[in-house]
Amino acid sequence: MPEKKCFYITTPIYYASANLHIGHSYCEVITDSIARYKRERGFDVFFLTGADEHGQKIAKNALAAGKEPQAFVDEVAKTFKDTWKAMDITNDDFIRTTDPRHVEVVQKVFTKLLNQGDIYLGKYEGWYCTSDEAFWTDSQVGEKHVCPTCGREVHKETEEAYFLNCKKYIPQLLKFYEEHPDFVPDGKLNEMINTFIKPGLEDLCITRTSFSWGVPIKENPKHVVYVWIDALLNYISALGYLSNDDTRFQKYWGKNAEIVHFVGREINRFHTIYWPILLMALGLRLPDHVYVHGLLLTRSGVKLSKSLGNAPSPLPLIERYGLDSLRYYMVREVPIGEDGTFTPKQFVDRINMDLVNSYGNLLNRTLSMIAKYFDGVIPSYKEPLAPAVKQAYQDINLYLNQYETEMDAYNVTKGADSAINLINIGNKLIEVEAPWVLAKDPLKKDELAETMYVLTEVLRVGSIMLRPFLVTKAEEALNQLNVPFEERQYQSIRTYGKLSGIQIGTMSQLFPRLDKDKEMAYLADLIDVHTGEHA
Numbered sequence: 001m002p003e004k005k006c007f008y009i010t011t012p013i014y015y016a017s018a019n020l021h022i023g024h025s026y027c028e029v030i031t032d033s034i035a036r037y038k039r040e041r042g043f044d045v046f047f048l049t050g051a052d053e054h055g056q057k058i059a060k061n062a063l064a065a066g067k068e069p070q071a072f073v074d075e076v077a078k079t080f081k082d083t084w085k086a087m088d089i090t091n092d093d094f095i096r097t098t099d100p101r102h103v104e105v106v107q108k109v110f111t112k113l114l115n116q117g118d119i120y121l122g123k124y125e126g127w128y129c130t131s132d133e134a135f136w137t138d139s140q141v142g143e144k145h146v147c148p149t150c151g152r153e154v155h156k157e158t159e160e161a162y163f164l165n166c167k168k169y170i171p172q173l174l175k176f177y178e179e180h181p182d183f184v185p186d187g188k189l190n191e192m193i194n195t196f197i198k199p200g201l202e203d204l205c206i207t208r209t210s211f212s213w214g215v216p217i218k219e220n221p222k223h224v225v226y227v228w229i230d231a232l233l234n235y236i237s238a239l240g241y242l243s244n245d246d247t248r249f250q251k252y253w254g255k256n257a258e259i260v261h262f263v264g265r266e267i268n269r270f271h272t273i274y275w276p277i278l279l280m281a282l283g284l285r286l287p288d289h290v291y292v293h294g295l296l297l298t299r300s301g302v303k304l305s306k307s308l309g310n311a312p313s314p315l316p317l318i319e320r321y322g323l324d325s326l327r328y329y330m331v332r333e334v335p336i337g338e339d340g341t342f343t344p345k346q347f348v349d350r351i352n353m354d355l356v357n358s359y360g361n362l363l364n365r366t367l368s369m370i371a372k373y374f375d376g377v378i379p380s381y382k383e384p385l386a387p388a389v390k391q392a393y394q395d396i397n398l399y400l401n402q403y404e405t406e407m408d409a410y411n412v413t414k415g416a417d418s419a420i421n422l423i424n425i426g427n428k429l430i431e432v433e434a435p436w437v438l439a440k441d442p443l444k445k446d447e448l449a450e451t452m453y454v455l456t457e458v459l460r461v462g463s464i465m466l467r468p469f470l471v472t473k474a475e476e477a478l479n480q481l482n483v484p485f486e487e488r489q490y491q492s493i494r495t496y497g498k499l500s501g502i503q504i505g506t507m508s509q510l511f512p513r514l515d516k517d518k519e520m521a522y523l524a525d526l527i528d529v530h531t532g533e534h535a
């Protein structure tokens, strides 16, 4: 057996300033789907998420809530963990920037870079956005002096501060970009180069003295580390970088591991410019990809966000529609690199069309017909003779190949689409072959058997493909078909013919049909409570 290839995948660590909303869940669900897919493909996966718990904004929120910052973030981090549990997120670790294991790494990194001359003490004057905890230059804030990210007013701040010598690394960074054109897929790097690097990237101010809720540096403890530098280091502190036991780090940040960060577009800059610079300064390898996904917007095009208070939690949606429906909608309906809107109509239509009509229905019809025409036993597999059945096997291979290509490129939207297209091979075949007609003709017994057989394969293969998204229902479908353990494994996905003679399990409806008007009204209400927008 060749050694498993290591795959390290991360989401951002979410600001522990308030509860999570469906925008964050979107980021987490697509990443989780990739992690699950990679595990299915035999990779040794490590999937990290966590909480970003330092900074002025969080200290302010804690004060407003009448709590000590640590007690405040302890509570928020617990809600994060509970939410991810409710969404069946399969993260292997949950890092908090207040974890001692993380704080130590931040301090050690600071000392290392200070000693090697990549960090120096200077004075900072700049435009600061309190909400985004980001400093901006004159050209970035423009004449109106507003934050380019959130549009809020920025103010001037001056303080003694340490700087990271970014300028030194620009040639090396540009060379890296050139040599790794797929570092940031979909051309999402050009904007970064044009906006931030070409106009001249300044050294980055990486400490603050105006507040204390952060990691104090050992050399000068009135300084705390800038929240973004603190936060970015989570990706390696969680693996045990610079700790007594760095086995995980050697493994998942090793040269043979595949490393992918998933981030939303508004934090592209930090992950594609400053994070690589930090890693270069530390003499570490860079990630293979920073995958930049789009954002969920309100219907009038505003980002759903915690600070604007316009975004609902995923929990009521899970309670009403089930986790799999919500996960499926997010993955399938919002094209991964683009912004999308949570639209009640699209939600209801997508669930009814793909999960109820295509998937649930195919399972139901197939099982009922096997019960009716074959006493509940899957007929024997034989080389198919009927042209439509032969074609169905070819189409299974076609969509399966397409699925793998898309999922390998992290395109979960197209991956899910290929899986449903594969399921629809079965629905089309039922229309063409009309098993109820074949059943009446004794000369068509073989054709009926091969038709029913291929339908079970469509469902088996399709369910394995859907499993990263439909984390309970796909397995439930395999249970109803009574597919043996071995034939559920991804490595057996292309092995056809092993289901002959299986007694099918108990039938039940996978997804109830949603009443369009009723559910659209419910969803519009739920969303509008937060966004203040009406359809």
Ligand code: ME8
Residues within 6 Å of the ligand: 011, 012, 013, 014, 015, 022, 023, 024, 026, 027, 052, 231, 232, 233, 234, 262, 263, 264, 265, 266, 267, 294, 295, 296, 297, 303, 304, 305
């Ligand atoms: O940025 N739609 O934290 P965060 C889709 N702590 N994704 C969204 C979204 C939306 N409406 N709103 C937020 C931070 N996100 C930092 C990260 S990592 C070293 C530090 C995504 O809680 C957002 O794009 O504000 C980002 O990828 C993630 O949620 C965390 O956002």
